[in-house]
Amino acid sequence: MINLASSLNKPELIVNGKRIDGRDFNELRPLKIEAGVLKNADGSAYEEWGDNKVLVAVYGPKEAPRYLADPNKAVIKAKYSMASFSGLNGHGRSNPSRREIEISKVTSDVFSNVVDLAQFPGSEIDIDIEILQSDGGTRAAGITAASVALANAGIPMKDLVYAVSAARIEDKVSIDVNMIEDNYSDADIPFAISPRNNDVLLLQFDGGVTREQMKEAENMVIEAGKTISKIQKDALKKSYEEVSKQYEEK
Amino acid sequence: MRHFVFPGEMILNSPSELNYTYIKDDKTYSKILGLFDESSNSLIPLKSIWQPRLNDKVIGVISSKGRNGSYDLEINQYIKGVLLTDRRDRQRYYIGDIVEGTVKEIERRKTVILEKPMLLKNGILMKINTAKIPRLMGKENTMINELTDLTDTKIAVGKNGYVWIMGENKNRAIEAILRIDREAHVPGLTNRIKDMLENKE
Amino acid sequence: MDAILTMKSKYIRDLLESGKREDSRELYDFRDIKIKKGLIPHAEGSAQVDLGDTRVIAGVKMVLESPHEDTPNEGNFILSVSLLPMANADYESGPPSPEEVELSRVVDRGIRSAVAIDPTSLFIEEGKVWSVYVDVYVLNYAGNIFDASSIAAMAALENAKIPEYKDGKANYENRKTKLKLNNMITSTTFAKIGDKIILDPNADEEAAMDARFTVQIDDKQIRALQKGLSGSFSMDEINKLIDISFDKHKELKGIIEKS
Incomplete structure (x- = not known):
């Protein structure tokens, strides 16, 4: 539906040169990731990004059902879903929405790029992304956490992908929009990046930006990526370092 | 010196065919989360997925009986084991039997043909991550020998991550193996395990 | 089938290595575009x-x-794209595949984000509004259904006339006013095969492609982007493809409006 009524009660998104939550335009929300949080899964991660709360489980490689199996390589099956209680308003549907189906597909595409699929022919690697609480930028949050869960599972990959959304808020290009900014901003541009060479693995967008704003957004994403990558790596080594620390102290 | 490496991290400025790495533009990158040992130029994974190789010893559970005296063996989430038995071998296997075999052939990285079966009776089976198997064995099997001696158990270790333990003190052995699984990356492990088992702490 | 596809893909790749395409197009050429408007008189607009x-x-x-x-x-504005089983031997009926959902949503987003239709212009009286349904059917698949669907949707909207509203009912016998479009978007889809990039891939080129990139723009702004499949693009490539899309925009827009 075209929905322009929302713009009628649009809040002031920029106040005194700061964003609605007091951030600078290039400032990320607080991001915390913990690896290996689920016992059953082969790999897992829990992430809090702003008020987003995201849980990711990785299962596999396991035998793929015949209709899905590729005799030459593994198949990535990502499933993005929003918990019915994840939103601030109302109760979510239980069936996968068309939005969820699309996000699941583009997320599968991202990880099909980096995972060493040829090593596991005929298998399936499941990436289950559950958005427990949503606060804008959930697909990027899901991908960033899924990367950690895959590495935590010991699945060989070319790179540790991160994802983040850039946006245009009025005439300002900004990074990592929250829910309110997402609802009222003029463009939300999620990127997934392979940091080794800054290749773009996911790029989706609708709204309106000029070519110059697009370039500014790209640069802001790469800059923010340095922080995100570091947090991902810290999460991965943390549980191992904690064991080491026990002995260093003795 | 050992340091953490992550998927996509360049570990060598030159091309080198190391395990768990790939080469791009004449440089070597890690594919996994692991520890890179600079003195030996080796990459030790912290978690890994078994890639079968010829002559790997594997432990599995008989899941069904095939043709011509062969058996299907559950050895992994997706790799199938097919156990070939010798006609002269009078041993018969039943569903649920724990068997050790040696990889004779690998078909399309998906099925392994196993030979030289050995029935493992009266023990219990546990699973650890395959990245920890080398540590459980130790240099020239020192760790596993120490472990069996000190606990007076029999232990068979499959490259696929299954470990079979038999004996009165199997619970002590399991405790030690879980500790190896948890602390494999911390130096001084052999001594700690030895202390643990000798002092019965 | 797979063996033939693999062989064809290799052929397409080898050709592209020397900068050539199967149908001898330049890398950034569209195929011929033909638009027939109004061929379904029962519909308010068609193309x-x-x-x-x-x-x-x-x-x-x-x-x-x-x-x-x-x-x-x-x-309201509701757009969907359906792949009819007749369009390709591989298409089957049943619930939409993830590919079909992606296609629908990408075409919808471009037109929606450009606010091509002012939703307030669809208001009739209290409690009564027009809902505009645009349904695109793929009849024959030969590559690049993203752009074909977007062009068809824009052309059908261009062609649409609003039914008369009389005594609380729609009189479909009498359509007078043209549906007002505020904006026109054009869609350009690129395929990356190896490290080569081409515009408007045909079916063989799509079978060989590693990544896809769709750019939807109006006269001034980028309105929607979608990168598809598992391959990747560098930032430089993305910026270059956006530039090419702006170069193509006028010509495409002309074709949609004039036909």
Whole structure:
């Protein structure tokens, strides 16, 4: 539906040169990731990004059902879903929405790029992304956490992908929009990046930006990526370092 | 010196065919989360997925009986084991039997043909991550020998991550193996395990 | 089938290595675009688009409905793209595949984000608005159904006339006013095969492609982007493809408006 009524009660998104939550335009929300949080899964991660709360489980490689199996390589099956209680308003549907189906597909595409699929022919690697609480930028949050869960599972990959959304808020290009900014901003541009060479693995967008704003957004994403990558790596080594620390102290 | 490496991290400025790495533009990158040992130029994974190789010893559970005296063996989430038995071998296997075999052939990285079966009776089976198997064995099997001696158990270790333990003190052995699984990356492990088992702490 | 596809893909790749395409197009050329408007008189607007051998048909239906509670003065816009089983031997009936959902949503987003239709212009009276349904059917698949569908949807909207509203009902016998479009978007889809990039991939080129990139723009702004498949693009490539899309925009827009 075209929905322009929302713009009628649009809040002031920029106040005194700061964003609605007091951030600078290039400032990320607080991001915390913990690896290996689920016992059953082969790999897992829990992430809090702003008020987003995201849980990711990785299962596999396991035998793929015949209709899905590729005799030459593994198949990535990502499933993005929003918990019915994840939103601030109302109760979510239980069936996968068309939005969820699309996000699941583009997320599968991202990880099909980096995972060493040829090593596991005929298998399936499941990436289950559950958005427990949503606060804008959930697909990027899901991908960033899924990367950690895959590495935590010991699945060989070319790179540790991160994802983040850039946006245009009025005439300002900004990074990592929250829910309110997402609802009222003029463009939300999620990127997934392979940091080794800054290749773009996911790029989706609708709204309106000029070519110059697009370039500014790209640069802001790469800059923010340095922080995100570091947090991902810290999460991965943390549980191992904690064991080491026990002995260093003795 | 050992340091953490992550998927996509360049570990060598030159091309080198190391395990768990790939080469791009004449440089070597890690594919996994692991520890890179600079003195030996080796990459030790912290978690890994078994890639079968010829002559790997594997432990599995008989899941069904095939043709011509062969058996299907559950050895992994997706790799199938097919156990070939010798006609002269009078041993018969039943569903649920724990068997050790040696990889004779690998078909399309998906099925392994196993030979030289050995029935493992009266023990219990546990699973650890395959990245920890080398540590459980130790240099020239020192760790596993120490472990069996000190606990007076029999232990068979499959490259696929299954470990079979038999004996009165199997619970002590399991405790030690879980500790190896948890602390494999911390130096001084052999001594700690030895202390643990000798002092019965 | 797989063996033939693999062989063809290799052929396409080898050709591209020397900068050539199967149908001898330049890397950034569209195939011939033919648009026939108004061929379904029962529909408020319609257009059939041939993009090379790809054929799609779009129809616009306008239906009287009550507005949504939170937008009492606005009508609705609903677009979907369906892959008919007749369009390709591999297509099957049943619930839409993830590919089909992605296609629909990408085409929808471009037109929606460009606010091509002012939703307040669809308001009739309190409790009554027009809902504009644009349904695109893919009749023959020969690559690049993203652009073909977008062109067909825009052309069908261009062609649409609003039914007369009389005594609380829609009189479909009498359509007078043209549906007002505020903006025109064009869609350009690129395929990356190895490290080469081409515009408007045909079926063989799509079978060989590693990544896809769709750019939807109006006269001034980028309105929607979608990168698809598992391959990747560098930032430089993305910026270059956006530039090419702006170069193509005028010509495409002309074709949609004039036909």
